[in-house]
Amino acid sequence: MQRLRVLFVIGSLGFLLLGLAACAQVSGEETKRQLATASELAQNVGQLQQLLQETRGELSALEQRVAETEKQVSGFTAAGALALDRTADIPDPPSGKVALRISFQYQPQPLPGNGLRAYEPTPGVNSLWAMESLPAGQPLPVGKPLPDSTLFLEPGESRLVTLAYQNPTAEDIGFLVLPHQEWPGALARYVWPTCLCMSFVYQAPANGAWYRVIRLTVSPDIPPGSKVDALWTVLTDPSVFPAVPEATVSKATPTPAAEATDLVALGKALAARQGCLVCHSVDGSPRVGPTWKGLFGKEETLTDGSTVKVDEAYLRESIVDPDAKVVKGFPAGVMPQDFGQKLSDEEIQALIEYIKTLR
Numbered sequence: 125m126q127r128l129r130v131l132f133v134i135g136s137l138g139f140l141l142l143g144l145a146a147c148a149q150v151s152g153e154e155t156k157r158q159l160a161t162a163s164e165l166a167q168n169v170g171q172l173q174q175l176l177q178e179t180r181g182e183l184s185a186l187e188q189r190v191a192e193t194e195k196q197v198s199g200f201t202a203a204g205a206l207a208l209d210r211t212a213d214i215p216d217p218p219s220g221k222v223a224l225r226i227s228f229q230y231q232p233q234p235l236p237g238n239g240l241r242a243y244e245p246t247p248g249v250n251s252l253w254a255m256e257s258l259p260a261g262q263p264l265p266v267g268k269p270l271p272d273s274t275l276f277l278e279p280g281e282s283r284l285v286t287l288a289y290q291n292p293t294a295e296d297i298g299f300l301v302l303p304h305q306e307w308p309g310a311l312a313r314y315v316w317p318t319c320l321c322m323s324f325v326y327q328a329p330a331n332g333a334w335y336r337v338i339r340l341t342v343s344p345d346i347p348p349g350s351k352v353d354a355l356w357t358v359l360t361d362p363s364v365f366p367a368v369p370e371a372t373v374s375k376a377t378p379t380p381a382a383e384a385t386d387l388v389a390l391g392k393a394l395a396a397r398q399g400c401l402v403c404h405s406v407d408g409s410p411r412v413g414p415t416w417k418g419l420f421g422k423e424e425t426l427t428d429g430s431t432v433k434v435d436e437a438y439l440r441e442s443i444v445d446p447d448a449k450v451v452k453g454f455p456a457g458v459m460p461q462d463f464g465q466k467l468s469d470e471e472i473q474a475l476i477e478y479i480k481t482l483r
């Protein structure tokens with residue numbers, strides 16, 4: 125009996141051991157599987173971390189771009205506000221008048237020194253278009269600087285202004301002036317500058333100066349109290365503009381002859397711009413109207429058979445009142461009758477000076 129019990133115990137132990145062994149075997153496999161899963165997970169975590177790091181990099185690049193764009197936007201907004209606000213610092217005009225400020229913006233860099241300035245014109249050099257490059261030491265023929273660069277004009281008023289630049293450097297400086305703009309744009313149609321022309325490089329010799337007389341007119345129907353900023357863009361790239369050619373620098377103070385030449389140039393330009401040359405030739409060939417070649421000083425025959433000597437007075441009358449004396453062989457009432465209103469005295473004089481040169 126005792127032996128049987130011992131056997132039973134041993135048998136039970138055996139089973140137990142076998143069971144344990146089986147258990148151990150199972151859990152070993154389980155552990156292996158778990159270990160594999162763990163290493164797979166660890167690998168995934170590694171990949172995710174790398175992805176995170178890359179994403180962080182992209183995010184910071186994006187953040188930087190956002191910051192840059194924001195900076196640009198605020199720059200544009202400031203520039204826009206400035207453009208809208210160009211009239212804010214123009215002084216108020218006296219009642220019934222308008223304030224017209226003359227201003228310049230320089231591209232790509234400012235002109236050395238004070239840049240272009242607006243002055244009251246001086247008698248003697250105040251004819252429209254008068255312009256010179258002056259060598260060092262020769263004084264600028266200008267009046268007082270315009271306070272705040274601003275003119276106070278009655279509606280319909282015209283004023284001559286001298287624009288001048290004093291070159292403080294030992295280098296010749298050339299610059300080009302682009303057509304003006306007006307702020308606010310809605311008032312642009314009321315402002316009529318007879319001004320700087322863009323097809324010309326202006327020259328200020330070393331330590332010398334340059335000036336030009338322009339005219340600014342405001343239309344009769346500009347609302348009184350208006351403030352307008354007339355802005356010219358001045359191109360100043362020294363690598364583009366050539367040194368001052370000797371011939372353009374004046375050696376002496378302006379002579380009446382120099383002014384007359386300016387008038388002739390103006391007259392020639394006006395003849396083209398006002399359409400005179402559509403009807404009048406300058407080479408003797410016939411058009412709708414008589415040729416201007418050889419006109420000045422000749423005896424003109426009129427429709428009624430009488431003759432008249434072509435002098436300045438006759439030319440002036442023919443321009444402002446074309447039907448007063450009608451040239452034989454040509455129709456009355458064809459030439460526009462309103463040049464007397466459209467052109468200033470000076471412009472009419474310029475046309476006459478031009479016609480006088482057509483021998």
Ligand code: HEC
Binds near residue numbers: 414
């Ligand atoms: C649409 C055509 C036309 C236009 C534009 C025109 N004219 Fe005339 N012009 C004539 C005709 C036609 C005559 C001749 C009849 C007369 O004497 O009025 C004439 C005559 C003249 C005469 C007198 C010529 C002579 O032989 O005695 C002068 C000076 C003159 N014009 C100047 C001008 C000027 C300056 C302009 C521009 C600002 C101008 N004309 C524009 C048609 C024109």
